[in-house]
Amino acid sequence: MSSVTSTPAPKGLEGIVATNSSICYIDGDLGVLAYRGIDIHELARHSNFEETCYLLWFGRLPNQGQLKDLRERLAQERHLDPAIIQFLRNAPKTALPMDVLRTTVSALAFYDADEKNNDHDANVRKAIRLTSQIAMIVAAYDRIRKGKPVVDPDRSLSHAANFLLQLTGAKPSPTAERALDIALILHADHELNASTFAARVTAATLSDMHSAVTSAIGALKGPLHGGANEAVFRILEAIDRQKSDPIEYVRSMLAQKKKIPGFGHRVYHTEDPRATHLRAMSRDLGRSSGQPQWYEMSEKIEKLVKAEKKLNANVDFYSASTYHVLGIDEDLFTPVFAVSRISGWAAHVIEQLDDNRLIRPRAEYLGPDYPNPYVAMEKR
Ligand SMILES: CC(C)(COP(=O)(O)OP(=O)(O)OC[C@H]1O[C@@H](n2cnc3c(N)ncnc32)[C@H](O)[C@@H]1OP(=O)(O)O)[C@@H](O)C(=O)NCCC(=O)NCCS
Structure with missing residues (x-):
């Protein structure tokens, strides 16, 4: 009888190199x-x-x-x-x-x-x-x-x-x-x-x-992937509509252990280089279109999340305010x-x-020991 002694695989394939690529x-x-x-x-x-x-x-x-x-x-x-x-x-x-x-x-x-x-x-x-x-x-x-x-x-x-x-x-x-x-x-x-x-x-x-x-x-x-940009704007919109203080709004989300969309990344442990450009675009477009509030709110939220959670803004955070100022509806952000x-x-x-080969990884089996006998219905 075999018993389960294996170590669990890294959750979410974190750190696993799964292919060769030149892209x-x-x-x-x-x-x-x-x-x-x-x-x-x-x-x-x-x-x-x-x-x-x-x-x-x-x-x-x-x-x-x-x-x-x-x-x-x-x-x-x-x-x-x-x-x-x-x-x-x-x-x-x-x-x-x-x-x-x-x-x-x-x-x-x-x-x-x-x-x-x-x-x-x-x-x-x-x-x-x-x-x-x-x-x-x-x-x-x-x-x-x-x-x-x-x-x-x-x-x-x-x-x-x-x-x-x-x-x-x-x-x-x-x-x-x-x-x-x-x-x-x-x-x-x-x-x-x-x-x-x-x-x-x-x-x-x-x-x-x-x-x-x-x-x-x-x-x-x-929402853990591309859907995050829309989720970011829903927060900005709620803060604007309720005339809330962005710091208090996001602090309360953090207190409720909610994830803040647009922050954190599996791979980057520093600034996401895409966010650098989107931040500048959000600021410049906001100012030139007479809608600076979205950038200003975002900037406050970014400072808070960085200070409290040590998390950096990712590609989705400033793309939300950028797309909004470009006149794109929020449910189109992820399609964009x-x-x-x-x-x-x-x-x-x-x-x-x-250069194909079927992608078929394995799972580390953590279930009941094998063999786990089949029990007849009347004996369960
Ligand atoms: C991107 C993301 C999915 C990466 O996830 P991951 O590598 O699996 O990291 P985890 O979700 O395991 O998070 C690790 C820790 O950081 C926290 N954390 C990660 N992102 C967070 C966020 N955006 N807001 C608050 N806390 C966050 C988690 O709660 C967890 O804390 P814990 O260890 O105390 O439980 C994650 O950061 C996230 O959900 N971000 C928000 C969604 C988002 O913007 N997605 C677009 C990515 S480009």
Whole structure:
């Protein structure tokens, strides 16, 4: 008879290296994040979302011609099958945009000529297509649920500008376009975060890109992952509505042992480098749009949580106030995360399928000793 003597596995796979990858480098102690070795601070300052996509999918920065070509391919893919638009119209107007996105991305496979093709080039084509389509779905569903007409894409615009155009019906200002562009760069990839891991696990069964991205969207939705940005804004909104003192509000949450969304990270033990940029964007956009209160509240909360819990703000904390000031509804914050992260998910699916092996880890068994005899019903 064997007895259970094993040590439990680290909960939540903490610290476990689960794959080899050449896409994203993180040093959690030094607060370093780099895509293909290029520091996120350099990308946020100098790059744009399309160039970052190229970097993630092809492994290097593009030259001028390559970037132009990718921009054109992304623009050409700004098209949704009429059946998908009808699907969005049929969704309940009360449905969560994140749920609509998850289910619609799954449905996109019905109309994708490459659905069953898992070779490298087909996966790159699907990466490009899904990147354009996800942005369009998020914008179109928001218009439909508000009873507004779906806005035609403008193929001459950048990905960020076209998304804002299709969402709001108006061409964005250069400041708004650049702010969203930087946010998209910052959210594009983050190594084996929960949703990317989910995507890789699904892809590794030799399923397909659409299934992998659908899995990823389901994982991103949760408040411990991408759902945190919406949860942050719900707190800011409650403080504003109730005219509460942000310090007292959050102190009371801490006293009730509640987690404060937008703080803490499994990997970073110092400032999340993405938060550095989002903090500055939240401050600058808040001031220039005449809505400084969201940043001011956030800053107070950040100081308190840092002092009381020694926790740093993560990517989701200042993205909440940034997106709000950009005029994006709070239940679209997590879908907007997906508008960016599709680039990283796709890069990981491509990498996984280029050198695939089924992902099938083991569990440390801690249950009753084996053999545990089956007891007949009448003897229980
Ligand atoms: C991101 C997160 C899931 C990482 O979790 P993790 O590595 O599993 O860490 P744990 O949840 O085990 O937290 C470790 C300790 O810090 C505390 N802690 C972590 N994040 C906290 C937060 N945001 N607010 C308050 N306390 C927090 C936990 O309560 C726990 O305390 P304990 O040891 O006294 O029980 C976690 O920090 C969190 O839930 N943050 C809020 C949600 C969020 O912003 N998610 C987006 C991440 S980018």
